[in-house]
Amino acid sequence: MTRQPAANAAPHAGTAGEVFRAFLRLGLTSFGGPIAHLGYFRNELVLRRGWVDDRRYAEIVALAQFLPGPASSQVGFALGLMRAGPLGAIMAWLAFTLPSAILLVAFAYGAALLDNPVGDGIVAGLKIVAVAIVAQAVWGMARTLAPDARRATIAVGAVAIALLAAGSLGQLAAILLGALAGLLLCRAPEGADGEAAADLSPPVSRRAGGVALAVFAALLVLLPPVAAAVGTRLTDIADGFYRAGALVFGGGHVMLPLLEAEAVADGWVSADQFLAGYGAAQAVPGPLFTFAAYLGALAAPGAAGILTAAVALVAVFLPGLLLMVGVLPFWNAVRTRPTARALIRGANAAVVGILAAALYDPVFVTAVVDPASFTLAAVCFVLLMAWRMPAWGVVLVGALGGLLITLR
Template identity: 45%
Template sequence: MTAATKKPGFWAIFSIFLLLGLTSFGGPAAHIGYFRQQFVSKRRWLSDAEFASLLALCQFLPGPASSQLGMAIGLLQHKFRGALAAWLGFTLPSALLMLAFALSLTWWQPGLLSGVLHGLKLVAVAVVAQAIWAMAQSLCNSVRKAVIMLLSAALILWQQAATVQLLLLAGAALAGFLLLRHETASDSRVALVQPLQRRQGLGFAAVFLLLLLGLPLTAQYFAQPMLTLLDIFYRSGALVFGGGHVVLPLLQAELVPAALVNADQFMAGYAAAQAMPGPLFSFAAFVGAVAQTGISPVTAAVLALLAIFLPSLLILCAVLPYWQQISQQSALRSAFAGVGAAVTGLLLATLYSPLASSSILTPLDAAFAVLAFIALQFLRLPPWLLVLAGAVTGILLA
């Protein structure tokens, strides 16, 4: 985006992310694919290098990587109002659906439309495959980068723990620094317009730590269910790496023993969250609504959502001013090149497991996924159209 180009306002950013929140099925890996198509290929708000830099940052930070990436894109476009617009638009559809599901538990009958969900998962396979195809062309355009990508994918398929992902990204940065310096010596610097100053970053870091340390003490002192719920969700958003697929099982270990929700309620909400577009962290709206907190279910749902997403924004704003400066250092561009190749490998591993392995069950499934990829990559059909096609096809296949 050139300096002369007028940047979008709050409602423009909100409307774009609202559409993404309505149509982005498939979890964080698929969300990244949707984001790249929307903001790199279509609107050109970011270059591939800028997108990779932001993605690498969000992969390093705790919390939901795709939501943080959306916040970062909004922040660069319209500062804090842009970050709010991006988060609100992307989260609102799934949060409202999860809230409605929680409020309807008294009469809702088990049995989601499995055929529809199956079709949507096949579309997600195509979306992730397209993202990997595009990212590999720009981020893995040498033998050494391709080797880093493939080794990263193999390691994650072997061991998917969040700590392994962090060690892998750190190792990829080191490998890039040692092996790719001659390849990146002439690369142009990533020139992001910095929306925050360093002192602002320090302020956000202070608030982040204050809440991280203060909420557990407050919840223990006052012993109120709502405070306990807020503490659990804030700590989960602040300390858990790997996004929703990692945090949901960990939340069960805290919420059920604390008697905030029962096991049946949790598993019903867990299943429903897999069917929703947008971020899996919207599961917090469900828990807030069904938890025994003594306040209005709607109010509790809103507070739970804020608690789980707030640390993501705070830590993003705390680190971004320093990340921007570091990313401009020529000595470290090779390290970022290694991280970019490793992130592509992470997406490649995710494409195989859990997306393809849990979605492509028959030859017809494989045929539809290939056709969806062709439609996205070569026919340039919009993702929302494929989402509708996937839902209909899933019903027919079922």
């Protein structure tokens, strides 16, 4: 049975163990990239477990879109933080990240995961599952966040911007313009549209947020000279991967050119190894940023690769997580003001539009290539929406269906 929490549901009401178990399940089953991950999160944590409501969830998503780093991991980190404090945030990140990181490190050590027709069929099916997951997220969030003509119009405008100006800049522009449109079109007295002035209440003080922002900036400035002075592979990896995570907007795919410049140009991995790992990263659940663990494992011989993989993994995620911790307390302070609430209404509607645009491209156009794949996508959507099958079950159905379609 799914449920939405009350608008005044108390945050920080769970345990770190509960957060770890929930996110481990997501880390093992969340295929399809960052947009699909947001759909999985909503299905498991908003609808099924009721940790937050759709408005809180959409605000966290919108905030993550503004920040550099892995958006889905930042959303998960924030949800863990709000549910069980700092330890819950760490458990959320570990549980969501480790399954794919371990698989990719195993691949770096020689596991041939996908180089056969069976692997191709399974990957095709997982892409089709992503269609159903994202479609469910768009449908549910649109009903909550774009329920009237003005916000529906903002959402459609965001679709157009995100599709016509592809990439992270288009997404950022859609949210910015959506927020401005909300300022003009979506002002309302408190409670006039049924929205409560809900408090995100992250268990982080402004002082702690300021410290997190200072650490983020200090590492960005100090790591390059430290790496140059020390001159070891480990410090070079920490510097290069931290910079990649700190300067990229739009998720893992946008990060790939930065990582290629670091890893291939510096001779840590060959171009063929880089592309093989990128292919494997498409077939595992969890965030694409765990591709860094694969590169780190290849950057050092033998058992030393485990240490370099861990350093690369932490370095690439750390800046985005520090920014989320740093910004959340200040976001919470301004979000209940009338002007801020109008901006949020517009930005939330734009988030729905961005999800809808991503449902079309790349999710739908990449996965649905013939009548059979469209039929499988429809089956998965009905299993989610009508039969309420859990996401992991739909993943299994999609993988099996993709295999049957490929081998027919």
